[in-house]
Amino acid sequence: MVLNKIPTTLAGLENLMVKQFRTLQDLVVVTKKEREILPQNDTDALMCVVEEKEALLDQLGLLDDARRKTLHDIELELGIQNENSSLEAIFPYLDKTQATRISRLRDGVSTLVAQARDLNYGNQALASSMVDWLHDAQKFMIDAAQPEISYRPPHAMPALNNGASWGVDHRA
Numbered sequence: 079m080v081l082n083k084i085p086t087t088l089a090g091l092e093n094l095m096v097k098q099f100r101t102l103q104d105l106v107v108v109t110k111k112e113r114e115i116l117p118q119n120d121t122d123a124l125m126c127v128v129e130e131k132e133a134l135l136d137q138l139g140l141l142d143d144a145r146r147k148t149l150h151d152i153e154l155e156l157g158i159q160n161e162n163s164s165l166e167a168i169f170p171y172l173d174k175t176q177a178t179r180i181s182r183l184r185d186g187v188s189t190l191v192a193q194a195r196d197l198n199y200g201n202q203a204l205a206s207s208m209v210d211w212l213h214d215a216q217k218f219m220i221d222a223a224q225p226e227i228s229y230r231p232p233h234a235m236p237a238l239n240n241g242a243s244w245g246v247d248h249r250a
Contacts, residue, residue, distance in 0.1 A: 087152050088176060094145040095183040101141060102190035105134045109197040116204050 112127045149163045156171050165184055169177045 087148060087155070088172070088180075091145065091148045091152065092176075092180060092183065094141055094148060095180065095187060098138065098141045098145065099183060099186050099190065101134055101138050102187060102194060105131065105138070105194050106190060106197065108134060109194055109201065113197065113201055113204070116201060116208065119208075 108127060108131050112124070112131065115123045115127055146163055149165065149168070152168055153160060153163055156168060158167050158171075160167050165180060169181070172180070
């Protein structure tokens with residue numbers, strides 16, 4: 079890549095970040111839809127939402143890989159030697175409007191990532207509490223249907239007719 083290709087590469091970086099932003103917006107919408115479906119116990123609708131979410135996450139992974147590669151290419155062209163590529167490293171080489179635009183995109187992406195993460199934690203807590211409730215309800219129903227081990231109806235107790243006791247002197 080030659081130095082005059084950096085503006086093109088910067089436009090590509092900005093384009094990738096816009097795509098990430100829009101994909102994250104879609105992920106937030108789908109995660110909110112998942113939150114609405116969870117209490118309804120509609121497994122078919124939930125599976126559709128989960129598949130849609132997986133596709134969005136795969137797309138985000140591809141976009142993030144492409145963004146990292148593009149950023150690395152820009153850093154190499156500018157002569158920046160970093161082990162970890164970061165947008166902050168290229169900001170001093172950009173004009174103020176480009177740096178501001180990319181910085182705002184980065185902030186927007188970070189905000190959407192945090193929002194999606196929080197929604198996912200909430201959905202996970204909701205699903206976990208629903209599973210716990212179902213488990214406890216099942217246990218209650220089973221316990222209510224089965225008599226306790228120590229309980230025996232009075233007619234089922236063995237009669238001790240010969241005077242023997244079931245105490246200390248009883249041996250098997």
